[in-house]
Amino acid sequence: MFGDEFVEGAESFLYADIGTAWTRAVLVDQVEGRYQFVARGEARTTLEYPTANIVAGVQEAVREVERASSRALLITDSEGDSRVLLPEDEDGDGVDAFLVTTSAFRPLKLVVFSTELPPAARAALSVLHALYTEIVGTFTVPDRENGRWGEHSVADLFQTVDRERPDIMLFVAFGETEPTPGVEHFLHVLQALNNLYDVRQRPTVVIVAQNTLVSHMVAQIETMNPVERVVVAGEEDAGDVRHPLAEVMEKLLHERRLARMPGFGALQAWSETPVQPTAVAQARTIGLLAGQLRRRLVFVDVGGEHSHLVMADAGLVSSIVRPGLGIGFRLQELLERVGPEAIFRWVPGLLPERELAGLLVHRSWYPLVPPATRDALWLEQAAGRAVLQELVAEPFRHLPESFSGANGHLTCDYIIGAGGVIQGAPEPGQALLLLLDALQPTGIVHMMRDRLGLVPALGVLSQTEPEAVADLLAQHVLESLGTVVVVSGPIQSGKEVLQFRMIHPDGATYTVTVEGGRLYREYLEPGLRLELELRPARKVDVGLGPGQPVRIQVPGGTVGLVIDARGRPLPWPDSLAEQRRQVQEWLFDVGG
Amino acid sequence: MESFRTHVPEEVIVSPCVRVRRERMLKALGQLFVRIGQFVHPHDVVAKGPERTAVRLVDVAEEFKLKPKAALKTILVEPGQNVKEQEPLARQSGLFRRKELLAPVSGRVMEIDAQGRVVLQVMVEGETLRAGLQGKVINLMPRYGVVIESVGAFVQGVWGNGRSHVGILRLLVSAPDEMVSPEQFDVSVRGNIVVVGRTASAEVLEAAARARVHGLIMASLRPELLEVAERQDYAVVLTEGVVGTAIAAPIFDILRRHNGHEAVVHAAFHPARPRLRPDILIPLQVEDAPLFRPGRPLEAGDVVRLLAPPLLGKVGKVRDPWAGLGVLESGVEAQGCEVELPDGSLHFVPFHALERLSGAETLEAEGGSEV
Numbered sequence: 034m035f036g037d038e039f040v041e042g043a044e045s046f047l048y049a050d051i052g053t054a055w056t057r058a059v060l061v062d063q064v065e066g067r068y069q070f071v072a073r074g075e076a077r078t079t080l081e082y083p084t085a086n087i088v089a090g091v092q093e094a095v096r097e098v099e100r101a102s103s104r105a106l107l108i109t110d111s112e113g114d115s116r117v118l119l120p121e122d123e124d125g126d127g128v129d130a131f132l133v134t135t136s137a138f139r140p141l142k143l144v145v146f147s148t149e150l151p152p153a154a155r156a157a158l159s160v161l162h163a164l165y166t167e168i169v170g171t172f173t174v175p176d177r178e179n180g181r182w183g184e185h186s187v188a189d190l191f192q193t194v195d196r197e198r199p200d201i202m203l204f205v206a207f208g209e210t211e212p213t214p215g216v217e218h219f220l221h222v223l224q225a226l227n228n229l230y231d232v233r234q235r236p237t238v239v240i241v242a243q244n245t246l247v248s249h250m251v252a253q254i255e256t257m258n259p260v261e262r263v264v265v266a267g268e269e270d271a272g273d274v275r276h277p278l279a280e281v282m283e284k285l286l287h288e289r290r291l292a293r294m295p296g297f298g299a300l301q302a303w304s305e306t307p308v309q310p311t312a313v314a315q316a317r318t319i320g321l322l323a324g325q326l327r328r329r330l331v332f333v334d335v336g337g338e339h340s341h342l343v344m345a346d347a348g349l350v351s352s353i354v355r356p357g358l359g360i361g362f363r364l365q366e367l368l369e370r371v372g373p374e375a376i377f378r379w380v381p382g383l384l385p386e387r388e389l390a391g392l393l394v395h396r397s398w399y400p401l402v403p404p405a406t407r408d409a410l411w412l413e414q415a416a417g418r419a420v421l422q423e424l425v426a427e428p429f430r431h432l433p434e435s436f437s438g439a440n441g442h443l444t445c446d447y448i449i450g451a452g453g454v455i456q457g458a459p460e461p462g463q464a465l466l467l468l469l470d471a472l473q474p475t476g477i478v479h480m481m482r483d484r485l486g487l488v489p490a491l492g493v494l495s496q497t498e499p500e501a502v503a504d505l506l507a508q509h510v511l512e513s514l515g516t517v518v519v520v521s522g523p524i525q526s527g528k529e530v531l532q533f534r535m536i537h538p539d540g541a542t543y544t545v546t547v548e549g550g551r552l553y554r555e556y557l558e559p560g561l562r563l564e565l566e567l568r569p570a571r572k573v574d575v576g577l578g579p580g581q582p583v584r585i586q587v588p589g590g591t592v593g594l595v596i597d598a599r600g601r602p603l604p605w606p607d608s609l610a611e612q613r614r615q616v617q618e619w620l621f622d623v624g625g
Numbered sequence: 626m627e628s629f630r631t632h633v634p635e636e637v638i639v640s641p642c643v644r645v646r647r648e649r650m651l652k653a654l655g656q657l658f659v660r661i662g663q664f665v666h667p668h669d670v671v672a673k674g675p676e677r678t679a680v681r682l683v684d685v686a687e688e689f690k691l692k693p694k695a696a697l698k699t700i701l702v703e704p705g706q707n708v709k710e711q712e713p714l715a716r717q718s719g720l721f722r723r724k725e726l727l728a729p730v731s732g733r734v735m736e737i738d739a740q741g742r743v744v745l746q747v748m749v750e751g752e753t754l755r756a757g758l759q760g761k762v763i764n765l766m767p768r769y770g771v772v773i774e775s776v777g778a779f780v781q782g783v784w785g786n787g788r789s790h791v792g793i794l795r796l797l798v799s800a801p802d803e804m805v806s807p808e809q810f811d812v813s814v815r816g817n818i819v820v821v822g823r824t825a826s827a828e829v830l831e832a833a834a835r836a837r838v839h840g841l842i843m844a845s846l847r848p849e850l851l852e853v854a855e856r857q858d859y860a861v862v863l864t865e866g867v868v869g870t871a872i873a874a875p876i877f878d879i880l881r882r883h884n885g886h887e888a889v890v891h892a893a894f895h896p897a898r899p900r901l902r903p904d905i906l907i908p909l910q911v912e913d914a915p916l917f918r919p920g921r922p923l924e925a926g927d928v929v930r931l932l933a934p935p936l937l938g939k940v941g942k943v944r945d946p947w948a949g950l951g952v953l954e955s956g957v958e959a960q961g962c963e964v965e966l967p968d969g970s971l972h973f974v975p976f977h978a979l980e981r982l983s984g985a986e987t988l989e990a991e992g993g994s995e996v
Binding site for chain 1: 630635653677678679680682704733735736738739740742744746783784847848849851866867868896897898899900919920932933934935936937953954955956957958959975977978
C-alpha cells in the first residue's frame with residue numbers, strides 16, 4: 034500500500050526519516066540530468082515534552098539542509114507555521130517531492146491464535162517480523178478435550194491479554210472450512226477478552242482462513258471488534274498468504290501507530306506520498322538491489338530503539354525488525370541481558386570495567402551525546418556489536434540455504450550496514466570491523482555502509498522513479514568499505530593458511546602469505562578493481578570448498594581489501610584484559 | 626531562507642527562584658479531585674482515571690493441593706456467573722472437615738481452565754494521578770487534568786528512584802565532592818532530605834534507611850547500586866548521574882543556601898522519557914518569581930553542564946553559541962559552541978553534549994572545590 038503515489042517526473046526531492054532519537058533530512062536533485070545527493074541535516078526527534086510534535090524535528094533538520102545547500106526549502110505561512118515548499122520554483126527553491134519514513138513508534142502488540150499449521154503457513158507468518166510487531170503470545174486453538182491452548186491454558190491466555198493489552202488478535206487456520214468446536218471456543222473467549230478493553234480500544238481481529246470460515250467468523254465478530262480478513266485457498270496455498278497478510282499488517286501499523294504520532298497529520302499534508310515505516314522502505318531497497326545484482330545481500334540497521342535485519346537474494350526477501358533492541362535508552366537492559374563481558378570485550382584500551390559500566394549507563398540516559406573520546410567511541414561501537422549479535426543470533430541459527438556457508442556460518446555477497454553507530458564511525462575501518470565482528474561471515478564478501486541514510490528513501494523512490502534509484506546507486510550513495518576474504522577451516526595461530534596474489538591493472542603483482550589468527554589489510558581505493566588469486570592451504574576454505582584456489586576481480590573501498598584469517602567463530606583469549614588487547618590489535622590491523 | 630543559526634539545547638532547571646508550571650494529564654477521561662487555587666503536595670491525588678477491568682486467577686488445584694482433574698470437581702461456579710467477595714468458589718469435603726475457597730474480590734467468572742484455575746474478571750482502580758510537585762492548581766482541564774504552579778528554588782536532577790517525600794533539607798557535607806560515612810546517620814537526620822555530596826556506598830544507603838531519612842541527594846551512584854537505591858522507601862536523587870564526581874556547583878550552592886529549610890523531593894525517572902527529571906523544590910513565598918519557559922535558543926553567558934568525557938560533569942559558561950563544525954578527539958564531527966570553564970580554558974563542545982542549567986547563576990560552589 035505504501036509508496037504508490039510519488040510524484041512522477043520529480044526532479045528534486047527532500048527525504049526525512051524520523052527515528053526515535055534523530056530526525057534526518059536529505060536533499061537530492063538532478064544535476065545535468067542525473068540525480069545527485071546535495072546536502073543533509075539532522076535534529077533531535079521532537080516527540081517529547083515540551084514540543085511533543087514530530088513536525089518540529091523535521092523542520093529543524095530541513096533548516097540544516099537549507100544552511101548546507103543555500104536553498105530555501107521551507108515556506109512560512111501567515112500564522113507562522115513552516116512547511117516544505119512544493120514544488121520546486123523557478124528560483125530553484127523548494128523541491129518537487131517530499132518523502133518521509135519513520136520508526137519513532139512503539140511496536141504493534143500481537144497475540145497469535147492458530148490451529149495446527151503446516152510448515153509453509155508458519156513460514157508465511159514470518160512476514161509479521163518485518164512490520165514492527167511484538168508477538169506477546171502464541172496459542173493453539175483447542176480442538177481436543179483437554180482444553181489446552183497449545184502449551185498454555187486459557188488462564189494463561191487471559192493473563193497475557195490482561196498484562197499486554199495487544200493491539201491485534203491474529204487468528205490463523207488453513208485447513209478448516211467449517212467452524213470447529215475450537216473455533217467456536219475462540220469466539221466465546223474473544224467475547225470475554227473484549228471485556229478487558231475500553232469499547233473504543235478493542236483489538237483488531239485479523240482472520241486468515243478459508244472463505245467459508247472467514248465469513249462465519251466475521252459475522253460473529255464484526256459487531257464487537259474491528260475485523261480484517263485474509264482469505265486463503267487451502268493448506269497447499271499457505272505460502273500465498275504472505276503478501277495479503279503484509280498488506281493488512283501495514284494498514285494496521287499505519288492506523289494504530291503512524292497516524293497517531295503527534296503532528297503526523299500536518300506532516301502527511303505536506304506530502305503526496307504516504308509516510309512509510311522505515312523498515313518497510315529499507316527492505317524494499319535491499320530486495321530491489323538483490324534482484325538487480327542477482328547477489329545475496331545482508332542489510333543491518335542498528336537504531337536507537339529498533340534494529341533491523343534484511344537477507345535478500347533474487348528469490349527471497351527476509352526482513353526482521355527487533356523492537357526494543359538498539360543503542361538508545363535500552364542499553365542498560367542489554368548490559369543486564371548479555372552481561373558486561375559480551376560488550377566490554379570489544380572495548381580496547383585500559384579503562385576499567387567499572388568505568389565502562391558507568392559510561393554505558395550514562396550513554397543510555399543521554400543517547401544523543403556524541404562520543405567525544407576514543408574510549409567513548411570504542412564503547413559505543415562495542416555496544417553496536419552486541420546489539421547486532423543479539424539481532425542475528427536467532428535468524429542465523431536457521432539460515433536460508435543460500436546464506437549458509439562453512440559450518441553453518443553466514444555466507445553472502447554483500448553486507449550493508451546502517452544506523453548511527455555504523456554511519457557515524459569516523460574511520461571506515463571501524464565500520465567494517467564492527468560488521469565483520471558481529472556478523473562473522475565466511476567466504477568473500479563486499480562490505481558497504483549507508484553513510485547518508487538513503488536506503489529507506491531509495492525504497493520509497495523505487496516504485497515510481499527507478500532511474501533516480503539507479504543514478505543514486507551509480508554515484509556511490511552507499512559507501513564501499515571494501516572486500517573481505519574470510520579464511521575458515523582448521524586455522525592455527527601463526528601457521529600459514531593462505532597465499533594471495535594481487536594483480537594490478539598495470540600488471541604489477543604482489544604476493545602475501547597469510548598466517549592464521551591475523552587480519553590483513555591492503556589499500557585498494559574505491560572505484561578500483563584488481564584481480565586477486567587466492568591459494569588456501571589444504572582443508573582451508575575461502576568460500577569455494579576446502580583447499581580450492583580461486584581467481585577473482587575484487588572492487589576496492591575506503592578500507593580496501595581485508596583478509597580475515599582469525600577463524601570462525603572468532604577465537605578469544607581467556608581473560609577479559611587479553612580479549613581487549615586482542616581487539617586493539619584487530620582494530621589496528623584494519624586501520625580503525 | 627532562514628539562515629540565522631541557533632540551537633535549542635536540552636535544559637534542566639537549576640534556579641534559586643523560579644515559577645514552574647506543570648501539566649498533569651490522565652490517559653483517559655476521569656475525575657478531578659482538586660479545584661483552582663488549591664494548594665497541593667507531590668503525593669496528593671489530583672485526578673483518577675476510570676475503573677478498568679482486569680483478570681484475577683484463583684488456582685483451586687494449588688490451594689487445595691489437588692491434581693487438576695480432582696480440583697475441577699470441587700469448583701462450585703460456572704463461566705458467566707457473577708460472584709461476590711467471600712462467596713465460595715470451590716469446596717473440598719473431607720471425612721472430618723470441609724474446606725472452602727472464597728472469592729478474593731467480587732467479579733465475574735470468565736473461564737475455568739483444565740488446570741483447575743478460575744479466571745475472574747474484576748474491576749480495579751483506574752490510573753491515579755498525583756500532583757508530582759508542591760504548588761497551587763492554576764488551571765483545570767475538565768475530566769482530564771490540571772496545571773500546577775510552584776514557586777521556589779528548583780533543582781532538577783538526572784536520576785531518581787521514583788519516590789516522593791517532604792522533609793527538612795540537611796547538608797552533611799561542606800563541599801560538593803565530599804563523602805559521608807554510615808556513622809553520620811543518627812537520629813538527628815530522621816525525616817530529613819540529606820545532601821551527601823559526591824556519592825554513597827551501599828552501607829550509607831542502608832544507614833539512611835535505618836535512620837528513616839526522607840531523602841538522599843548526591844552527585845552520582847555506581848551503576849550496581851542503582852537497584853539498591855530503587856529498593857529504598859526514601860527518595861534518592863542523583864544530580865549528575867552515574868559518573869559524576871561532585872554535585873554541580875550551581876546546584877550545591879542552592880542546596881547550601883537552603884540548608885534547614887523545608888524541601889520537596891520528587892524523584893521521578895524513566896529511561897525512555899529523558900525529559901522526565903527528578904526534582905527538588907524549596908518552596909518560597911515570592912510574588913514576582915520569573916516564569917520558566919522552555920525552548921530558548923542557546924545564548925552567550927548561559928550556564929551549561931557538559932555531558933561527554935573528558936569534560937563530563939564540568940560546568941561552564943557559553944562564550945560563543947555557534948562555533949560551527951568541530952572534530953572531536955574521537956574523530957567524530959559535530960556542530961557545537963564554545964564554552965569557558967571556571968579555570969578560564971575554552972573548549973569546543975558539541976550541542977548534544979551539553980545541557981543548559983536554566984536559572985543557574987554561579988559557576989563555583991562557595992567553600993567547595995571547583996567542579
